[in-house]
Amino acid sequence: MMKRRQLLKQMSALPLIGGLFATTEVTAAVWPGPVTRRDYYKELGLRTFINAAGTYTSLTGCLMRESAIDAYNYATRQYVALDELQDKVGARLAELIGCEAATVTAGAASAITLGTAGVLSGMDSEKASRIPTDLSGMKTEVIMQKSHVIGYAHAIKNCGVKVIEIETRKELEKAINDQTAMLWFLNANNFKGKIQYKEFVEVGKKYNIPMMIDAAADVPPVENLWKYTDMGFDLACFSGGKGLRGPQSCGLLLGRKDLIAAARLSAPPRGDTVGRGMKVNKEEILAMLMAVENYLTRDHESDWKLWESQIKLIADAAATVDGVETEIHVPDIANHVPSLRIRWDNKKVKMTPNEARQALRNGHPSIETVGGDESIDITTWMMNPGEERIVASSIQKILSKKS
Structure with missing residues (x-):
């Protein structure tokens, strides 16, 4: 794998789109000329506001950077195979961030659900089709600290597993059994729990159990994008519509190549899966890539x-x-x-x-x-x-x- 610093130095010389994907020539008929802007929010009777609050979903998160907007608009005017796009973008993201694999998801919560599904099913599409109603032949428990149990943990329950709550390392090791599918960690509450990063990863490695970290709101700093997978977490979830300034409805699932591939068995365009409603369109996928490129090269x-x-x-x-x-x-x-x-x-x-x-x-x-x-x-x-x-x-x- 190319060194991250070397890759980032080369990025400034690359064209945003043309250097990454083979494209057909875009004709004038495909790209319409300037049009008069309508004030859609005003027409709907909505008030816009200055966001002095932060990246809250209820306040529609963030405003995308221009490079992400350009990529989004570009993607609206041509067709591409969804899986092929995810393959190429995922490979590019993994190279940029320095992890084994990556995929664009429908927000960080979607990344949690899809990651959990991938851990349960592995590369067995028949098992993936039975999540969450029939987990026979799959492990059924996910362990997390009580201080890490928040509303977003429901994204794990979407897969039909039982959440086991513990507080201490002793309780964690005692709770591990042949039904333990995964250990889950909420980064925002790291200092609220009795088990912090190092110990948590130690336990996961000791028992060879996949570990996922929810780091949805945890950039900046930029190095957090690779910090947790470098630390030993098998999967890391980030929001795309917060500090990365990508589409609000996007997220990133980063980590082990086998687990990312398994997670995609439950993602669109596949239909009979827990993630079918978590569709990410071509515009969002491409815009998310450009958002990450922009973020990594910012001052x-x-x-x-x-x-x-x-x-x-x-x-x-x-x-x-x-x-x-x-x-x-x-x-x-x-x-x-x-x-x-x-x-x-x-x-x-x-x-x-x-x-x-x-x-x-x-x-x-x-x-x-x-x-x-x-x-x-x-x-x-x-x-x-x-x-x-x-x-x-x-x-x-x-x-x-x-x-």
């Missing part, structure tokens, strides 16, 4: 400095209001970007964070933020350039009116 230091300056601008504006305190922080894991927490003395600023959040949402333009009853929480990495100034001004005005 991450420059991006980070931009986010820091944007956060500081908003923090400084909010802090001009008497009674307001600001805290700039970076989460250790998941959404690892400069973030802002704004709190205030309710005796000096006579409104609650929930009321302030609603005022921002109802403003012009509308601004979405997050946080609980004690604070307004903000990130800037999903904003368009210049929107941080609008957010800073809006927060300052809203808090000042109630001070």
